[in-house]
Amino acid sequence: MERVSNGSRFRCLLEGPEDASCVVLSHGLATDLTMWDGLVPLLTQTHRVLRYDSRGHGESAATPGDYTLEQLGADVIGLLDACGLEKVHFAGLSMGGMVGMGLALHHPDRLLSLAVCDARGEAPPQYRDAWAERARKVRAEGIEAIVEPSVTRWFTRSFQTDQPSRMDAMRSMIRRTSVDGYAGSAAALRELDYERHLGKLTVPSLFLVGSDDAGAPPDVMRRMQSATPDSRFVEVANAGHLSAVEKPQAFAHALLDFLSDVDGRPPATQGMAPVR
Numbered sequence: 645m646e647r648v649s650n651g652s653r654f655r656c657l658l659e660g661p662e663d664a665s666c667v668v669l670s671h672g673l674a675t676d677l678t679m680w681d682g683l684v685p686l687l688t689q690t691h692r693v694l695r696y697d698s699r700g701h702g703e704s705a706a707t708p709g710d711y712t713l714e715q716l717g718a719d720v721i722g723l724l725d726a727c728g729l730e731k732v733h734f735a736g737l738s739m740g741g742m743v744g745m746g747l748a749l750h751h752p753d754r755l756l757s758l759a760v761c762d763a764r765g766e767a768p769p770q771y772r773d774a775w776a777e778r779a780r781k782v783r784a785e786g787i788e789a790i791v792e793p794s795v796t797r798w799f800t801r802s803f804q805t806d807q808p809s810r811m812d813a814m815r816s817m818i819r820r821t822s823v824d825g826y827a828g829s830a831a832a833l834r835e836l837d838y839e840r841h842l843g844k845l846t847v848p849s850l851f852l853v854g855s856d857d858a859g860a861p862p863d864v865m866r867r868m869q870s871a872t873p874d875s876r877f878v879e880v881a882n883a884g885h886l887s888a889v890e891k892p893q894a895f896a897h898a899l900l901d902f903l904s905d906v907d908g909r910p911p912a913t914q915g916m917a918p919v920r
Contacts, residue, residue, distance in 0.1 A: 647696075649722025650715065655703040656696035658727060660688035665756060665907055667733040667899075668720065669695040670740030672762075672886065673829050674787075674794055674821045675814075676702030679737075682892035691903065694732070696723055698739070700825015702817075708824050710831035713838075717746040724754060733903055735759035737888055738860070739829060745838040745845075752846050757906045759850040759899055762885050764860045765839030765868045772834045779830040782823055790826070791818050798885045800856050814889070842872040849875040850902040854883030854890065876902065 647654050657677060660666075667687055671679045677695040687693050699719055700706035720743065724732060733756045736744035741763025748758045764771070781789045795814050796804065804811055851869035853862050862879050869877040878898040883891040904910060 647723055647726040649720075649726055650718045652699055652707055652719070653705040654696050654699070654719065654723060656694060656723060656727070658692065658694045659684060660692040662692065664690060664692045665733060665903075666692040666694055666729055667735055667903065668724075668729075669693060670720065670734065670736035670743055671695075671698060671701070672738030672740055673833065674701070674790065674818045674826055675886070676817055676820055678702070678813075678817060679886070679889060683888050683896055686892065686896035687900070690900065690909075691733070694723070694727060694729065696720075698825070698829065700822045700828055702820050704825075706822035706824040707828070709828060711828040712835065713742055713746045713832045714750070716743045716829070716832060717750065720747060721751060721754065730754070731756050733757045733759070733906070735761060735899060736763065737761040738763050738885065739833060741860075742833065742836055742838065745842070748845050748847050748849070749838065749841055755847045757848045757850070757903065758845070759852060759902065760865070760868070761852045761895075762854060762857050762860045762865075762887055764836065764864060765842060767834055767836040771836075775830040775834045779827040782826050782830075787819055787821055787823055787826060791815050794818055797859065799890055800882060800884045802882070803884065803890050810889070814886075839868055839871070842868055845872050845875075847874075848902075848906050850878065850899070851875060852878045852880065852887070852895065852898055854880050854885060854887035856883060857885045857887065859885045878902075 676697045697704035734744045741760040853865040880887045888895045
C-alpha cells in the first residue's frame with residue numbers, strides 16, 4: 645500500500661493481527677522493506693508489523709538534495725499517523741537504527757520500545773569521509789558502483805559463498821535504490837550525533853548486533869548500550885552487518901524475547917535458534 649507522509653509518497657506493508665502491539669521495521673541504506681522477508685513471518689505470529697521503504701528507496705518516492713535524520717524520523721511519524729498507529733515498538737537496522745534513536749530522543753511518546761540493530765550512534769571523521777565518497781561515486785557513476793562493495797561489506801564470507809541466490813537478491817535490492825535516495829540518505833548519516841545523548845533515552849531499548857559486523861562492531865554497540873538506561877545487549881553469532889538477513893531466526897529470537905518483556909507476556913520463541 646502507499647501512504648503520503650512528510651510531503652512524500654511511501655510504500656509500506658502492514659501485516660499481522662490487528663489486536664496485537666505493532667512493530668515498525670526500518671531498513672538500512674540501499675536496501676528496502678523486502679530486507680525483512682525472512683523475519684516478518686516469525687514476528688506476525690504475535691505482533692502486527694509495519695515495514696516501509698525509506699525515502700528514495702525501493703518503491704518510495706525520491707526527493708532531491710541532502711536528507712537529515714530528523715527528516716527521516718518525521719517520515720516515520722507521518723506514516724504512523726497515516727496508518728492510525730498511536731504507539732509502536734520500533735526496530736531499525738543500520739540507518740533504520742539511527743532513525744530509531746532520533747525518534748526515541750525526540751518522540752518518546754510514540755514508542756513502546758526501541759531496538760537499535762547493527763547501527764552506530766556517532767559519525768567519526770573517517771565515517772563521514774567514507775559516506776561523502778560513496779555518495780560522490782554514486783552521483784558520478786550510478787548506483788551500480790556500490791553494489792559489490794556493499795554486499796561484500798555487509799555479509800560474512802561464509803554467507804557470500806554458501807548463499808549465492810540470496811546474495812543476488814541483495815544485489816537486486818541495492819539496484820532498486822535511487823541515486824537521490826542513496827546520496828540524500830548518505831548526507832544524513834554523515835551528521836549522525838546521537839551517542840552522546842543516549843543517557844537521556846526513556847524507552848526500553850535493545851542493542852542487537854552481528855558478531856562479525858565490521859560497520860557497527862559489537863564493542864561499539866556495547867558501549868552504546870552501557871550508556872543507555874533500561875537497555876540490554878544481544879550479539880548474534882556468525883552474522884555480519886545485515887544480521888536480520890543472515891540470521892533471521894536468531895535475530896527474531898532476540899527481538900521477540902525483548903518485545904515480550906516490554907509487553908509483559910510470555911516469550912513466543914520456542915523452536916527458534918539460540919543466540920549468545
